[in-house]
Structures are given as C-alpha cells and as structure tokens.
Amino acid sequence: xxxxxxxxxxxxxxxxxxxxVSNVIHTPEIVREETRERVRAAITAxxxxxxxxxxxxxxxxxxxxxxxxxxxxxxxNGSVLDRFLHGLTExxxxxxxxxxxxxxxxxxxxxxxxxxxxxxxxxxxxxxxGTDHGDVRTAWLAERKVPFVTFGRSxxxxxxxxxxxxxxxxxxxxxxxxxxxxxxxRIAFIGWPAGSGVGDNRRAxxxxxxxxxxxxxxxxxxxxxxxxxxxxxxxxxxxxLKLPPTALVCASDSxxxxxxxxxxxxxxxxxxxxxxxTPVAQAIGLTSVSQPLAQAAASCVDLLAAVLDGGGVxxxxxxxxxxxxxxxxxxxxxxxxx
Amino acid sequence: xxxxxxxxxxxxxxxxxxxxVSNVIHTPEIVREETRERVRAAITAxxxxxxxxxxxxxxxxxxxxxxxxxxxxxxxNGSVLDRFLHGLTExxxxxxxxxxxxxxxxxxxxxxxxxxxxxxxxxxxxxxxGTDHGDVRTAWLAERKVPFVTFGRSxxxxxxxxxxxxxxxxxxxxxxxxxxxxxxxRIAFIGWPAGSGVGDNRRAxxxxxxxxxxxxxxxxxxxxxxxxxxxxxxxxxxxxLKLPPTALVCASDSxxxxxxxxxxxxxxxxxxxxxxxTPVAQAIGLTSVSQPLAQAAASCVDLLAAVLDGGGVxxxxxxxxxxxxxxxxxxxxxxxxx
DNA sequence: TTGTAGGCGTTATCAA
DNA sequence: TTGATAACGCCTACAA
Numbered sequence: 001x002x003x004x005x006x007x008x009x010x011x012x013x014x015x016x017x018x019x020x021v022s023n024v025i026h027t028p029e030i031v032r033e034e035t036r037e038r039v040r041a042a043i044t045a046x047x048x049x050x051x052x053x054x055x056x057x058x059x060x061x062x063x064x065x066x067x068x069x070x071x072x073x074x075x076x077n078g079s080v081l082d083r084f085l086h087g088l089t090e091x092x093x094x095x096x097x098x099x100x101x102x103x104x105x106x107x108x109x110x111x112x113x114x115x116x117x118x119x120x121x122x123x124x125x126x127x128x129x130g131t132d133h134g135d136v137r138t139a140w141l142a143e144r145k146v147p148f149v150t151f152g153r154s155x156x157x158x159x160x161x162x163x164x165x166x167x168x169x170x171x172x173x174x175x176x177x178x179x180x181x182x183x184x185x186r187i188a189f190i191g192w193p194a195g196s197g198v199g200d201n202r203r204a205x206x207x208x209x210x211x212x213x214x215x216x217x218x219x220x221x222x223x224x225x226x227x228x229x230x231x232x233x234x235x236x237x238x239x240x241l242k243l244p245p246t247a248l249v250c251a252s253d254s255x256x257x258x259x260x261x262x263x264x265x266x267x268x269x270x271x272x273x274x275x276x277x278t279p280v281a282q283a284i285g286l287t288s289v290s291q292p293l294a295q296a297a298a299s300c301v302d303l304l305a306a307v308l309d310g311g312g313v314x315x316x317x318x319x320x321x322x323x324x325x326x327x328x329x330x331x332x333x334x335x336x337x338x
Numbered sequence: 339x340x341x342x343x344x345x346x347x348x349x350x351x352x353x354x355x356x357x358x359v360s361n362v363i364h365t366p367e368i369v370r371e372e373t374r375e376r377v378r379a380a381i382t383a384x385x386x387x388x389x390x391x392x393x394x395x396x397x398x399x400x401x402x403x404x405x406x407x408x409x410x411x412x413x414x415n416g417s418v419l420d421r422f423l424h425g426l427t428e429x430x431x432x433x434x435x436x437x438x439x440x441x442x443x444x445x446x447x448x449x450x451x452x453x454x455x456x457x458x459x460x461x462x463x464x465x466x467x468g469t470d471h472g473d474v475r476t477a478w479l480a481e482r483k484v485p486f487v488t489f490g491r492s493x494x495x496x497x498x499x500x501x502x503x504x505x506x507x508x509x510x511x512x513x514x515x516x517x518x519x520x521x522x523x524r525i526a527f528i529g530w531p532a533g534s535g536v537g538d539n540r541r542a543x544x545x546x547x548x549x550x551x552x553x554x555x556x557x558x559x560x561x562x563x564x565x566x567x568x569x570x571x572x573x574x575x576x577x578x579l580k581l582p583p584t585a586l587v588c589a590s591d592s593x594x595x596x597x598x599x600x601x602x603x604x605x606x607x608x609x610x611x612x613x614x615x616t617p618v619a620q621a622i623g624l625t626s627v628s629q630p631l632a633q634a635a636a637s638c639v640d641l642l643a644a645v646l647d648g649g650g651v652x653x654x655x656x657x658x659x660x661x662x663x664x665x666x667x668x669x670x671x672x673x674x675x676x
Numbered sequence: 677t678t679g680t681a682g683g684c685g686t687t688a689t690c691a692a
Numbered sequence: 693t694t695g696a697t698a699a700c701g702c703c704t705a706c707a708a
Contacts, residue, residue, distance in 0.1 A: 004685090006684090006685055006686090007685065007686065007687095008685080016694075016695085017694065017695045017696075018685090018686085018687090018695090018696095019687080019688095019694075019695060019696080020693085020694060020695075022686070022687060022688095023693090023694085026687080030693070030694095031693070031694085032693060032694090035693080035694085047453070047457070048457075049453075049454065049457030049458045050458065050685085050686075051395075051457075051458065051460065051684090051685055051686070052391075052458045052459050052460070053390075053391040053392075053394040053395050053400070053459075053460065053684090053685080053686090054391075054395055054684075054685035054686040054687090054700090055685080055686055055687080056391040056686090056700090057389075057391050057392060057395065057684095057685080057686070057687095057699085057700040057701065057702095058685085058686045058687045058688080058699080058700055059686080059687075059700090060700080062391070064438075069420075069423055069424050069427055070424070071421075071424050079417060079420070081420070082407075082417070082419070082420050083409075085407055085439070086407050086408070086409050086441060089407055089439045089440065089441050090441050093440070093441065098438055098439070098440070098459065099438065099439040100402075100436055100437065100438050100439075101423070101427045101436070101437040101438075101439060102427065102431070102436070103424060103427045103428050103431065115385070115387075116387065119343075119385070119386075119387030120387045120388065120389065120390045121390050121391075121436065122389065122390070122391065227621065228618075228621040228622060229621065254621070257621075280566075280618060283565065283566040283567065283592070283595075284566060342700095342701090344700095344701055344702085345701065345702065345703095346701080354678075354679090355678065355679045355680080356679085356680095356701095356702085356703095357678070357679060357680080357703085357704095358677085358678060358679080360702075360703060360704090361677090361678085364703085368677070368678095369677070369678085370677060370678090373677080373678085388701085388702070389700090389701050389702070391700090391701080391702090392684090392700075392701035392702040392703085393701080393702055393703075394684090394702090395683090395684040395685065395686095395700095395701080395702070395703090396683085396684060396701090396702050396703045396704080397684095397702085397703070398684085
C-alpha cells in the first residue's frame with residue numbers, strides 16, 4: 001500500500017502550507033488563481049482524498065446516513081425496499097453522503113442502535129421506513145433533535161416531521177379510472193383490513209373513483225391480510241357472486257397475483273390490477289401501480305440535505321423554506337391483465 | 339443535544355486519568371478491580387461510547403465493510419441479495435463492524451468507487467457479490483492488498499482469495515434425488531445457457547443425480563435465459579415431446595414459476611422444483627432449493643474478521659490457519675409442486 | 677497500577 | 693493572499 005497521502009503531502013508537493021490546500025478545497029475563491037491551479041494539480045497528481053475521520057473530528061459531521069434493512073417479509077413486495085435502498089444510496093452519493101445499514105428486532109432494540117450509531121459513528125441522519133401510529137422511534141429522534149426523514153407519511157401528526165410518501169389513493173384511483181375507461185362498471189377492491197394508513201389510503205382511492213361513476217362501492221369492498229393465497233381466496237368468493245365484478249383492483253401485487261390465479265382457473269374475463277409494479281408483475285403481464293422509488297429516495301436525501309447543509313443540525317428547523325413533506329404521484333403501468 | 343461525552347468526561351467522573359479509562363476498555367485485566375468497576379459505572383452512567391472517528395485516526399481501522407447494492411434485476415431472485423444483505427449487516431454488527439453501501443454502473447466505475455471509499459472512509463474490507471470470469475475488481479483489490487471476500491466462488495482461480503459459496507450442484511442433486519424417490523424416471527432440467535459458473539454448476543448436480551440412476555441426462559437438458567416466460571416456453575416444449583418428462587428441475591424460481599404455469603395450463607401431473615426458495619416459491623407452494631443466506635453472510639464476516647483481526651491487514655495472509663474458502667450446502671424445501 | 681506526553685489529519689482562528 | 697497554531701477524541705509509548 002502506497003504511503004498515505006495527507007494534506008501535508010499535497011502542501012509540500014505544491015510548495016504551500018496545509019491551510020492553503022484546505023482553502024483551495026473549501027473556499028477556492030480566496031486563493032490566488034495561480035496557486036489554486038498548482039494545488040489542484042498536486043491533488044490530482046497524488047490522488048489525494050481528505051480523510052473523513054479527521055474531517056469529522058473537526059467538523060462533527062460524518063456525512064453518513066443510516067437506514068434499517070429489514071428481514072425480508074413478503075418477498076414480492078420486499079423488492080420495493082431493495083429498490084428504494086438502491087435509489088437512496090445513489091442519491092446520497094451524489095449529495096456527498098454515504099449510507100450505512102443497521103438491523104433491529106424491535107423498536108426498543110432499534111432505539112438502542114440509534115444510540116450506538118450516534119455515539120460511535122456520529123451519524124448525520126436517519127431514514128426510517130414504514131412508521132406506524134404513535135411511533136416511538138420518531139419521538140426518540142425528535143426529542144434529541146437528530147435529523148431524520150421517513151419514507152411513508154406520518155399518519156397521526158402530518159406536519160410534525162419531514163416525510164416522503166407516494167400517493168396511494170391516486171394510484172388506485174388511476175387504476176380504477178382506467179378500468180372505467182375500458183367499460184367496466186362493477187369494480188371490486190381487494191385490500192388489507194382497515195386500520196393501516198397505507199391500506200386505508202389505497203382503498204380510499206378506489207372508493208372515490210367508483211363513487212365518481214355514481215355507483216356505491218361498499219358492496220364490492222373486501223378485506224384480507226396480504227398474501228397470494230389470500231388474494232386467490234377472496235377473488236374466488238367475489239367471482240361466485242350472483243352479480244360478480246368484471247374487474248378487481250388489488251392493494252398489492254401479491255393479492256393481485258392470487259386474484260389472477262382465481263380468474264384464470266375460472267376462465268373468467270375479469271381484469272386485475274396490482275400495486276407496486278414488482279418484477280413479478282412485469283413478468284406475468286399484470287397491470288400495476290408503479291411507485292417512483294428512485295424519486296422517493298432522492299426526495300428523502302433532498303429533505304435531509306436541506307436540514308443538514310442548511311438550517312442547522314436540529315431536525316426541527318425549517319429546511320430552507322421548502323416544504324418538509326413530499327407526496328409523489330405513482331403511475332399506472334398497463335399490461336394484459338387489465 | 340447533551341454535551342459530548344468523551345473519555346475525559348468519564349475519567350473525571352471516575353476520578354482517574356484518561357489512560358485508565360482506556361485501559362479498562364482495552365485491557366481490563368491490568369486495572370485494579372475496584373478502579374475498574376468505578377470506571378465501568380461511570381461509563382454506563384454517562385452513556386459513553388468511544389468516538390469511532392478518533393479511534394480510527396489512531397488505529398487506522400474504520401470497522402466498516404462495504405458492499406454493493408445492485409439495481410434490482412430479476413425481482414424474484416433479487417430478494418436473495420436482500421436477504422444476504424440483512425444477514426451480513428447482522429453478522430457484521432456482532433463482530434463489531436458496520437456495513438456501508440455503494441452503487442456502481444460498471445466495473446471501471448466500481449473501481450473508482452473503491453478508491454474513493456478507501457481514501458475517504460478508510461474502509462476495512464469489501465464484500466463482492468457475483469464475480470465472473472477474469473474479474474477486474476478482485477485483481478484491483480488484491481493488487482492493493484485490500485481485504486475482501488466474495489459471495490460466489492472464484493471460478494477461474496479457486497484458491498486465489500477467500501470466498502463463500504453455496505453448493506448449487508448439491509442443491510439440484512438433492513432435488514433430483516428427491517424426485518427419483520418419488521418414482522420419477524424422466525427428469526428434465528431447465529437451466530441457463532452453458533458458460534456461467536453458477537448455471538453450469540446447478541446443471542451438473544442434476545446431471546450426476548440422473549446419471550446415477552442409469553439414465554442418460556443429455557436428452558432432457560434444456561438451456562434458456564432466466565425468466566418466467568422463458569421457463570414457461572421451454573416447459574411447454576418439453577411437455578409436447580412424445581415421451582415427455584414427468585418432472586422438471588429448474589435452475590431458478592423464475593424458471594420454475596413459468597414451468598409451473600405451463601404444467602397447470604396443460605393439466606399435466608408433472609413435478610416442478612425451483613432454486614432459491616424465494617418468497618414467491620413459499621407462497622405458491624413450489625418445492626425449491628434453499629440457500630443458507632444468513633449463514634453465508636456470517637461466513638463472509640468470519641473470513642473477513644480472521645484476516646482483519648488476525649493475520650495482518652494484507653488480504654493475502656492466511657486467515658488464522660483456517661480455510662479461506664467456505665462451501666455451504668443448501669437444503670431442499672419440499673412443497674406441493676414436487 | 678496509574679499518569680503524562682505526543683500525534684493521527686483536518687479545519688478555524690488569527691497573525692503576517 | 694498566505695501561513696502558523698491549536699484543537700477535535702483517542703490510543704500507544706513511556707515514565708512514575
């Protein structure tokens with residue numbers, strides 16, 4: 001391994017002091033052009049890179065963002081986190097940050113990890129995914145003024161902290177509207193049990209779109225836990241009605257995959273739409289609502305950067321006057337199934 | 339935010355010098371018990387955690403491991419990386435390391451990122467996934483003596499560097515043997531085109547298990563790129579043979595999912611097995627070969643830790659006398675499909 | 677067994 | 693416009 005190149009090496013090579021090198025890096029405009037160029041040449045020639053550890057000691061900033069990686073739950077939808085993570089890493093990199101991973105078994109454990117991460121690595125911020133009602137994690141972080149963003153809006157206190165989310169209602173509404181355009185009039189919804197913010201939101205989009213056609217949605221509304229077999233079962237029941245629906249809007253690709261199975265088994269010409277546009281949907285030709293995950297990740301980084309680089313290190317500060325919440329609109333990807 | 343707790347704070351609180359605190363942390367046995375306890379009490383009372391940045395400046399070790407997160411390819415199999423990442427984060431945490439993510443568009447770009455990561459963050463090691471023949475990344479890292487492990491064996495130079503892999507041949511052989519036990523005699527294989535180490539390996543397991551029954555496998559061997567539709571297409575062709583197979587061993591769950599579709603469409607009683615035991619397989623009842631991903635991740639960390647904590651910082655050193663390569667055996671998860 | 681001194685690479689402050 | 697000095701928090705000699 002070649003000897004470590006420090007700012008002193010560069011200074012010697014360029015025939016200036018260390019401070020001048022530092023100035024060239026941080027405030028180039030105060031350095032005479034000729035000197036500046038000489039220093040820059042030395043930097044590239046030596047392949048110099050500032051030591052993040054040393055810099056952190058001085059500035060107290062680690063340029064590190066932490067995000068939790070969950071044990072894979074439903075694998076179909078699990079790919080969503082995967083894609084989000086990729087987008088986050090990319091966006092963070094462009095903003096000069098790196099992403100660090102952590103795991104946690106429960107909320108208490110996760111908070112202990114925050115403490116650890118903050119104490120040892122001096123993390124700049126956290127990105128939380130999937131917050132629920134009365135989340136203790138956000139409370140803990142907010143209390144200590146640790147900057148954070150959540151991917152998934154805050155359902156209890158909409159304006160309390162910065163979040164990025166995808167407008168699920170707009171997604172299911174778009175799917176429903178598309179089906180209406182196709183001539184469908186009896187459009188059912190297969191979603192999760194009432195009570196989850198995300199699930200209720202997706203259901204609401206369908207309900208409003210159906211209501212807009214003058215039909216009462218209540219009759220064709222169904223609830224079930226997520227899963228392929230669950231979707232198949234519920235779809236089967238719907239198809240056995242005396243007046244069965246001609247289209248099924250589902251809250252997830254898992255449910256839709258099951259529903260599609262039921263439809264095919266029955267040989268019925270019933271349209272099906274899913275949610276998340278997972279690779280499975282792409283592969284089997286399932287019409288699905290696509291979340292702009294890369295964009296969501298980029299927005300998370302933007303929000304964080306605004307707080308970190310702008311309005312001080314207290315998560316409470318207004319991020320540079322811009323909105324602290326971002327709601328993105330998903331798009332409908334139409335395929336054979338609908 | 340409470341004032342930062344440093345080693346000096348603890349020393350003052352416990353009424354000792356900073357050095358004594360450091361000794362309690364690193365070499366407790368040389369400190370008198372009474373003093374040790376007093377210092378420990380102070381540490382917990384104050385919630386002290388050593389600053390990783392400061393420690394790194396002294397020791398030159400960052401306790402950071404980097405791993406690349408890829409843009410989601412096939413989402414079904416994409417969940418494999420997801421689970422591996424989770425296992426890696428967990429195992430690394432237990433060994434006192436943290437996982438940092440990075441992205442890269444191509445090999446050149448990835449190497450530039452190594453340079454960056456190494457220069458700025460002083461990473462301790464890299465975990466590479468999916469190396470191919472004549473990988474330039476491993477060459478670059480090895481040349482600079484940067485410790486690394488690959489998940490996926492080195493197909494050209496088996497003994498050149500530490501790797502962890504899963505015995506794919508054993509997996510397909512187990513699946514095939516299971517089918518033989520069930521009375522199947524015409525067992526086909528649907529795998530990827532010859533040339534990829536992983537694909538050839540999985541094919542070999544099936545071939546040897548079939549050969550063991552005295553049957554020539556060549557006739558029922560099929561090649562296709564990965565994908566659900568590809569699997570369906572190939573399976574359809576196989577089922578149209580005058581003497582069709584009664585069982586299909588597939589190189590991936592994607593292929594198997596497609597094959598299952600073909601089997602069902604035809605109403606044939608043909609068994610199907612997949613590979614990776616993805617959540618999709620679990621959901622639709624597909625028999626599949628399960629890779630011990632958490633264990634693989636743990637092995638990667640073990641190998642790395644042996645090099646890092648043991649035999650010096652040059653990746654070439656023998657990791658504490660233990661084997662530098664780990665080959666894990668997958669298990670067969672039997673479900674309705676086979 | 678405990679304490680003191682110095683330096684890791686940066687950057688902020690101040691002086692030249 | 694540039695340079696000297698100090699300090700961030702830790703660890704490793706070495707001295708007491």
